[in-house]
Amino acid sequence: MPLSMQRWQLAKYGCENLQLAEVAVPVPGPEQVLVKVQAIALNYRDLLIIRDGMGMPLQLPLVPASDMSGEVIAVGPNVTSFAAGDKVINTFFSGWVDGVQPHASVMFGAPGPGMLSEYVVLDEDSLVLAPRSLNAVQASTLTCAGLTAWFALTENASTRPGDTVVVIGTGGVALFAVQIARAQGARVVVISGNDDKLERVKHLGAAYGINRKQTPDWAAAVRAITGGRGADHVVELAGGDNFGQSMAALTQGGRISVIGNLQGNELRTSVFPLLQARVTVQGIAVGPRRALEDLVRAVDWQELKPAVEKTYPFEQLPAALDHLERGSFGKLVVTGPGL
Structure with a gap:
């Protein structure tokens, strides 16, 4: 396990101010999971956050992006749902398991922590097992875009x-x-x-x-x-x-x-x-963890394949954001460092 990692962070607003920084690898605490990020799906919201924070009082430096897929590397005490080697995706909101969304629940990628990082630590209830039928790039697109469509049409x-x-x-x-x-x-x-x-x-x-x-x-x-x-x-x-x-x-x-x-x-x-x-x-504003688990089962059962227009290496995030601004047919995905 390396002691340091790369992540994209924003010291002040504007795409030109994105910096590729080297920071310490986080350590999972009780009921937390350390994940090596393999793919990050971009949403237009990410671009708006980078531009001006969408009017939210955000603390800088900020790590953008809300959607990722990856592999569990280590788990903290009292984690029961995941083990090292599991393939996972994250929820869009922290702490929203089912039912009415709690007031303390926040969106990842702002104001919650972002996913444009080599490793992330997330609470156990902010992760679900990834579909067996999708690769990491495809799976990363389910967190926001996939669940939003699923929630609108099924819930x-x-x-x-x-x-x-x-x-x-x-x-x-x-x-x-x-x-x-x-x-x-x-x-x-x-x-x-x-x-x-x-x-x-x-x-x-x-x-x-x-x-x-x-x-x-x-x-x-x-x-x-x-x-x-x-x-x-x-x-x-x-x-x-x-x-x-x-x-x-x-x-x-x-x-x-x-x-x-x-x-x-x-x-x-x-x-x-x-x-x-x-x-x-x-x-419709995405959905809870339980609905994401339902979507994962449906993806495997129906063999749904997300439409991904292009993938970009981690270091080419600015080019991916430029493509996002111009529009695409389907999703744009950034792969994790070294992948």
Whole structure:
């Protein structure tokens, strides 16, 4: 076991201020686990944190990123769920096992500790066993993007075979939503402004793709596809004015899962479609440890394969963040040092 390790840290905000530092390897305490990080999946939130902390009063230096997969190296006293050699992924929130999220629970990667490090120490209840069917790069994408899509489609919704699920966009959460909804037996319609991505998403199980630039009233196109009935569920990742289209696309008693806000921090539409269609609108903010364990079992059973566009070596984090800014089809992943 080495005494020192590498980690990316931020002394002050801005991507140009990221530093690759050498620090001591942490030691696990009671009910804690030491993990050698093998892969770190990036989320757009990580870029926003690096830029300005997203308005949170964060303590610097800060280690970014919330999602990792790795191997257990050592465990502290009283750890019962893990042993050296286990492959694991972390939860997105600390201390949220199930039920209502505790007030003391925090997001990893800010304000909680980040994962862009050679080794991390986490509490036992912030880890789950990784899927047996995925490699480390693929497994790292489940923590946030995978669980967000899973929670939207399985926890507060009852997707049935033959339902129509509309997914907005082709980012990490969206592509997980396509695969999960398809595994549930739903007919999936993807809305995007890129024909190439719409074609690619069909290989993941989407039945239809609608170019929102060519068809601004895409809700009418969804209704045409469904014979006038409308969609049962819309996974809303844009917000803003797009929310009105999502509302118009729904069947009576349909559901919208609000996850993203690419068009700003408001949801803009008339209240009347909401009332007339008796729509349920639910906010989704990832989920607890128990739901992540459920997702892991489903991934192994259904043989779901996360869409990863590209991996970057640990020392090339700035290039990975630049790619994240430009957008990708699926996830971008940074591999751990020396891998």
